[in-house]
Amino acid sequence: MENLLTDRAFWVNYWEQKPDLSVNIPANYMFHEQLQKIIKTQQVQTAIELGGFPGYYAVFLKKYFDLDVTLLDYFVHPPITAKLLKENGLEEKDIQIIETDLFQYKPEKQYDLVLSFGLIEHFNDTADIINRHINFVKPGGTLFITLPNFKALNGWFQKRFDPDNYDKHNINCMDPKLLAGICEQAGLEVIQSRFFGYFSLWLHEEKQKPLMLRLFKKSLWLGGKILTKLFPFNSRQLSPYIILEAKKV
Numbered sequence: 079m080e081n082l083l084t085d086r087a088f089w090v091n092y093w094e095q096k097p098d099l100s101v102n103i104p105a106n107y108m109f110h111e112q113l114q115k116i117i118k119t120q121q122v123q124t125a126i127e128l129g130g131f132p133g134y135y136a137v138f139l140k141k142y143f144d145l146d147v148t149l150l151d152y153f154v155h156p157p158i159t160a161k162l163l164k165e166n167g168l169e170e171k172d173i174q175i176i177e178t179d180l181f182q183y184k185p186e187k188q189y190d191l192v193l194s195f196g197l198i199e200h201f202n203d204t205a206d207i208i209n210r211h212i213n214f215v216k217p218g219g220t221l222f223i224t225l226p227n228f229k230a231l232n233g234w235f236q237k238r239f240d241p242d243n244y245d246k247h248n249i250n251c252m253d254p255k256l257l258a259g260i261c262e263q264a265g266l267e268v269i270q271s272r273f274f275g276y277f278s279l280w281l282h283e284e285k286q287k288p289l290m291l292r293l294f295k296k297s298l299w300l301g302g303k304i305l306t307k308l309f310p311f312n313s314r315q316l317s318p319y320i321i322l323e324a325k326k327v
Contacts, residue, residue, distance in 0.1 A: 082318040102160040103138045109195075110138070112321065116220050117143050118324075122190040126150060126214055128180065129197035132158045136173050137166050139191075142255045148189070152175040180210055188216040199225045204251040212264050215326045221266065224274070227252050232279050232318050235298070239291055243282040257322045266324040273317035276306035277291060280318075 084227040116122060117139075124146045127136045131151040139145045140164040148161070160170050176183070192214045201207045206323070215221050227246065228236055229252050251257070258271035279299045281287055287295075306316060 079306050080093055083261055086145065096196045097160050098218040099132045100165040103134055103141060104167055105132070105142055106119065109321070112323070113139070113222070114180055115302050116191060116323070120190065120220055121306060122220070123187045125193065126189045128194040128214070128327060129193065130193075131155070132162050133173060133175075135195060136194060137162060140172050141166050144251055145191075147172075148174040150177060150178065150180065150183070150203055152179055152195070153177070158171065174227070185214045189214055190216055191222065192217045192219065195224045196226060198223060199247045199251055202248055204248065204256065205263075208257070208260050212261075212266065212326065221261070221322070221324045223257070223323065225252060226321050227314070227317055227320050229314055230318060231277075231298075231302070234280055235262065235295070239287075240282055249266065252320060254322070255321055257320070261324040262323070267327050269323040269325060270279050271322045271324075272320070273312045274319040274321045275317045277302035277316045278318035294316075
């Protein structure tokens with residue numbers, strides 16, 4: 079339990095406060111170019127999304143690439159996932175769902191592609207959580223992990239104005255070199271481990287924040303977007319995400 083920065087109650091409360099989780103996932107969903115390249119070049123047929131409830135990326139992979147997809151999470155509310163599938167023209171049988179504790183579960187099979195988005199930063203032991211991902215990867219398969227970069231301006235904003243949410247994240251793991259080193263030590267070939275995205279800024283439960291804070295956030299967001307549109311670049315100071323891609327040889 080000392081490895082956890084969140085617990086089940088946190089996630090139940092987190093998802094219950096979301097007004098409408100059933101959205102139509104577009105073809106240009108975040109990280110679509112990276113995923114498309116992996117799927118085509120590696121001839122991916124099976125994939126598992128870890129910690130991904132309600133299953134946006136599982137739906138994306140099924141909807142646009144017709145992969146054999148599994149969703150695994152500690153908390154799954156089936157009616158929400160069923161509604162999300164229906165919104166995207168899919169049926170409940172199209173995605174296998176495993177509701178379990180990742181730290182107790184032993185993979186029954188391995189996959190061509192193992193993904194997580196915003197998961198590993200909620201644990202203190204980064205090497206341990208990444209190695210649990212690797213246990214699901216087939217030899218020759220690909221590991222793809224993304225996480226927020228709270229060492230950027232967005233992180234300062236979170237720490238200053240939303241410290242409760244900021245404290246739910248392991249800031250030390252937000253280091254591409256650290257992530258690459260863990261994968262290399264596990265015997266994987268690192269394809270990329272880098273800062274990603276030009277600029278973004280967000281607030282957890284933004285609608286509940288004071289008006290002046292929302293206006294301040296919007297002004298920073300607009301300024302950052304204008305700057306990085308004129309001078310587009312990925313950087314530790316501004317990029318909102320980190321992506322890690324590695325292959326099990």
